[in-house]
Amino acid sequence: xxxxxxxxxxxxxxxxxxxxxxxxxxxxxxxxxxxxxxxxxxxxxxxxxxxxxxxxxxxxxxxxxxxxxxxxxxxxxxxxxxxxxxxxxxxxxxxxxxxxxxxxxxxxxxxxxxxxxxxxxxxxxxxxxxxxxxxxxxxxxxxxxxxxxxxxxxxxxxxxxxxxxxxxxxxxxxxxxxxxxxxxxxxxxxxxxxxxxxxxxxxxxxxx
Numbered sequence: 001x002x003x004x005x006x007x008x009x010x011x012x013x014x015x016x017x018x019x020x021x022x023x024x025x026x027x028x029x030x031x032x033x034x035x036x037x038x039x040x041x042x043x044x045x046x047x048x049x050x051x052x053x054x055x056x057x058x059x060x061x062x063x064x065x066x067x068x069x070x071x072x073x074x075x076x077x078x079x080x081x082x083x084x085x086x087x088x089x090x091x092x093x094x095x096x097x098x099x100x101x102x103x104x105x106x107x108x109x110x111x112x113x114x115x116x117x118x119x120x121x122x123x124x125x126x127x128x129x130x131x132x133x134x135x136x137x138x139x140x141x142x143x144x145x146x147x148x149x150x151x152x153x154x155x156x157x158x159x160x161x162x163x164x165x166x167x168x169x170x171x172x173x174x175x176x177x178x179x180x181x182x183x184x185x186x187x188x189x190x191x192x193x194x195x196x197x198x199x200x201x202x203x204x205x206x207x208x
Contacts, residue, residue, distance in 0.1 A: 011124035011157045018113045018120070019164045025106045025113075026171050033103065033175065038069045038182050044189050047074055048196050069099045069182075073190045081197050088197070092190050099186070103179045107172060114169035121161020128154030 047064065050056040056078065065075035076095035080088050 009124070009127070009157070011120060011127060012160055014120050015117055015124075015157065015160045015164055018117050018168075022110060022113045022164060022168045022171075025110045028106065029110075029171075029175050033178055033182070035182065035185075038103070039185055039189065040068050040070065043068070043070055043074065044192050044196075047078070047193060051078075051197070069103065070186050070189055072099055073186055074193055077190055077193050077197070085194060088194050089191075092194070096183075096186070096190075100179070100183055103182060104176075107175055107179070110168055110175070111172045114165050114172050117161040117164040117168070119161070121158040121165075124157020124161070125154040128157065 043064075047056070050060060061075050061078050064071040064078070073092055073096055076091045077088050080091040083091070
């Protein structure tokens with residue numbers, strides 16, 4: 001393996017660095033995009049239970065806000081529960097944009113790696129072919145050993161770039177889809193809370 005990497009020359013160094021960074025991002029995103037961490041089970045039901053029993057203090061709202069991404073969004077709605085439906089939705093959407101940004105953290109870097117590594121491999125191919133033609137100009141084509149180094153560099157760097165780019169692109173698409181799915185689920189949960197709180201406000205006004 002080391003012989004193959006060394007055959008690629010210096011161009012393999014940025015490809016190797018990109019592969020390490022891509023692996024780190026993929027591992028980090030698998031850990032931090034777990035559904036149970038982003039959307040805890042029964043959180044909306046628990047919030048509604050606390051609200052209906054008047055246990056939903058400001059301190060409790062802060063705890064909910066710090067527990068999960070969904071908690072941050074629900075806390076925005078709870079802190080604006082004195083407003084009308086549109087006001088609550090605006091508060092939730094404003095915080096939601098920040099949450100989506102956090103969920104997408106490092107994905108642009110992963111997408112960049114997927115796009116750049118084939119180009120680095122192509123650069124290695126060009127450099128390798130230049131070396132081949134330089135050797136042909138110098139010693140002719142009579143000695144294949146003189147040409148092997150440049151051809152090897154051209155092939156290894158291209159393969160190396162593709163080997164990093166293909167899984168990086170696959171995981172980039174996978175995580176993008178996962179973020180979109182989580183965002184839709186959070187929107188549904190937050191709208192449930194808005195509807196419940198608005199109905200409660202209407203009932204409280206009707207009884208006064």
